[in-house]
Amino acid sequence: MTARSTAPSGRVRRGVAAAVATFAAVSIAGCASPRTDDGGERPSIVTTTGILADLAQHVVGDRMDVHSLVPPGADPHSYEPSLRDVRDVVYADAAFSNYLLLEGRAIIRTLDANVQPDVPNVSLAEEAVKYAAEIIPLVENVSLDTIWLGMRVRGTGEDRGADRTSQVRLRATAVEGPGELVAYLTETFGTPSFYIDSSDGIGDTDATSLPPDAHTHMSWAFTEPGVYRLTLEADLLLEGRDPVALAPAATVTFAVGVDPYAELGEDVTVLGSGHADVTVDLDEGEIYLYSDPHGGGDATQRVLPADEVVVEVPTKALHELPAGSQYRFLGPPGEQVYQLPQAVLGAHVHGEIDPHLWQDVGNAQAYVEIIRDTVIGIDPEGADHYRSNAAAYLLELADLDAYVQARIDDIPPSRRHLVTTHDAFGYLGSAYGIDIAGFVTPNPSTEPSIQERRRLVETIQNLHVPAVFLEPNLIARSSTLTEIAGELGVRVCRIYGDAFDDEITTYTAMMRFNADSLHDCLS
Incomplete structure (x- = not known):
């Protein structure tokens, strides 16, 4: 280093x-x-x-x-x-x-x-x-075998009177397709929260709001194969004022379980992998697709006009609805729907910088x-x-800086792998040479999917990780990581992220504790 x-x-x-x-x-x-x-x-x-x-x-x-x-x-x-x-x-x-x-x-x-x-x-x-x-930028995992599709607001909108308390509302005005389109968020304990739901018609509630320079993930579900078209408009919401129209309507096309080229022509741009967002540009007054197909961050982001893009939802995106009542809005248990997964569970609104x-x-x-x-x-x-x-x-x-570095330097390089629940330690890893090997989800209060759980188990096993780390204030909500640790016979140790408790009440105590915990549990 x-x-x-x-x-x-x-x-x-x-x-x-x-x-x-x-x-x-x-x-x-x-x-x-x-x-x-x-x-x-x-x-x-x-x-x-x-x-x-x-x-x-x-x-x-x-x-x-x-x-x-x-x-x-x-x-x-x-x-x-x-x-x-x-x-x-x-x-x-x-x-x-x-x-x-x-x-x-x-x-x-x-x-x-x-x-x-x-x-x-x-x-x-x-x-x-x-x-x-x-x-350092927030780098998101793009290992899913289908595209991640979210919603985003780019720009500050200062010329329009926006500030950091403003909200941009991206609302659906029409949905066309052979089945129902539902865009929803999986919250704590798997409870769905809806952004867009065409099953009861499209109205004022089919919308989501974001602050400037933010984006959020969501799941997109389609009940039948075929071509879907979603038309969206955007408004700026300011305190004490009527909504201000931001951009002309734009239509996003989805090819669900069908060949996008055969259905829509050879000249379309197909988005089938990586990370993309339906984006409102607050400064330019446009709605477009902002695509990062390879996970390279700003260096590989592309602005794509909505009318030139097709979002592919392939046959491998078919998922069987689980038992229980929370997903009845998509159909009965056992029925299959096409779904682009949320990728990050829980309400996860963030910007580009960690x-x-x-x-x-x-x-x-x-x-x-x-x-x-x-x-x-x-x-x-x-x-x-x-x-x-x-x-x-x-x-x-x-x-303190020297102490943290020395304690981490004393951990054998092959064991410097941090596995935790909350994605809050990128700077710790970057500054002191700790590999952020895995976390359950960036939101600490949600239950992971089976795929996320399996990936976490493989990470711990493949890297021979001797311990996983939990923030004290999140231990009661981190059952998945503690269960996996018990199954694999690895230790569960403490680490502090963005909150003190009765024991750790100062910044220096927090950082020293973290360094000692990493050293003692990984060495």
């Missing part, structure tokens, strides 16, 4: 990667700002997560109050802010989120709707690239520098205090 050098600020510098949105606004009046013991007002900071609160507390010391909106053990993806949280935001002198679609929309709207206009509202992950943070930057200590150092510079701007009289605290903490983080 390339050696690291420490810059004068104490921050570990490595090259800069080239990279680099619900809660109603509540008006709170007649309350005083927090005060110090001597009666003077003390500035306050709000952060979205406990990890960010800990970083901020090390910088501000006793000159500011720090409040985390998400309590210990809660999930920043789904936490619903309280009225007390709104009050904290209203009176905050600075607000820090991670974002890159890490936090749920309720948290982001609470911040953006209630932070005062002159108060810094900083997305640390998005600012961190300016401070030499390493940014948001879990702090799993690389160097990126946490960038966060500290951003917090330092921000609080100096709002309290310049405390500049020396903030600089001194930050400098000391950056040195502590530099030592």
